[in-house]
Amino acid sequence: MVILKEKKYLIVLLISVFFYAEMRGQSRNIIGTYTPPKAKTVKKKKSKANPIANLAKSITVNSHSDSEKVYAIYRWIAANIRYDTELRFSKKLQKKIYISEENVVENVLDRRMALCGGYAFLFRDLCESINIPVAVINGFTKAIEGQPKNYKQPNHTWNAVKLNGKWQLLDITCAISHGNGKAPDDFWILTRPENFIYSHYPENPRWTLLNSRISFTDFKKR
Incomplete structure (x- = not known):
């Protein structure tokens, strides 16, 4: 029983840390101090009709x-x-x-x-x-x-x-x-x-x- 409670506590703690990190990342991104990893760019086909x-x-x-x-x-x-x-x-x-x-x-x-x-x-x-x-x-x-x-x-x-x-x-x-x-x-x-x-x-x-x-x-x- 004690072991199960400890496991449950650890799981809740890990989930809390995860969401905290996510929120921090989003906040930094909004104010411009967070630089996300570079995404791969997909080249768009140029339209022939110009x-x-x-x-x-x-x-x-x-x-x-x-x-x-x-x-x-x-x-x-x-x-x-x-x-x-x-x-x-x-x-x-x-x-x-x-x-x-x-x-x-x-x-x-x-x-x-x-x-x-x-x-x-x-x-x-x-x-x-x-x-x-x-x-x-x-x-x-x-x-x-x-x-x-x-x-x-x-x-x-x-x-x-x-x-x-x-x-x-x-x-x-x-x-x-x-x-x-x-x-x-x-x-x-x-x-x-x-x-x-x-x-x-x-x-x-x-x-x-x-x-x-x-x-x-x-x-x-x-």
Whole structure:
């Protein structure tokens, strides 16, 4: 009888120690101080259906250099994606579309319309799918007619693309709005930083791409 009680006690003790260790492990994992053993990763099969990659390839099929590919993508967007006036003034539509950057791009391709962010995200995704370095830049602009000069928060989005080892600036929204209806204004693609700064100022001053940066205060005075 005594032996049975001792065995029962030992079993209960072992179970208690086990659950205590488990709870400690979970707690450490939750607060980030516990590093679990590395799990084996299973490589997922890449889907052959990638609409962005397929679109980029079809757009650049006759382009040879990265510069030609960038220009082809820029011209395709300008020719096929209109400025989305409805989205600009519809809070309901904005809440539906602005869930994620991916959702914005999907809606741009479905609706064939975009605001500045949609143009910039689509251009980025198309370039990245063919391994061209590209960035989306948020900041302030004076270039869009009819838009109030709100300097309290960023009011515009554009791109930078890296060609031949050098970052260069472009703004598809401005190219379309300053175009003649048949073609975009090419002034806004690969624009010299010295000219771009008159109308655009990035949140991160690095993206002015100027050797001698100007202050935001000076930009507003121009």
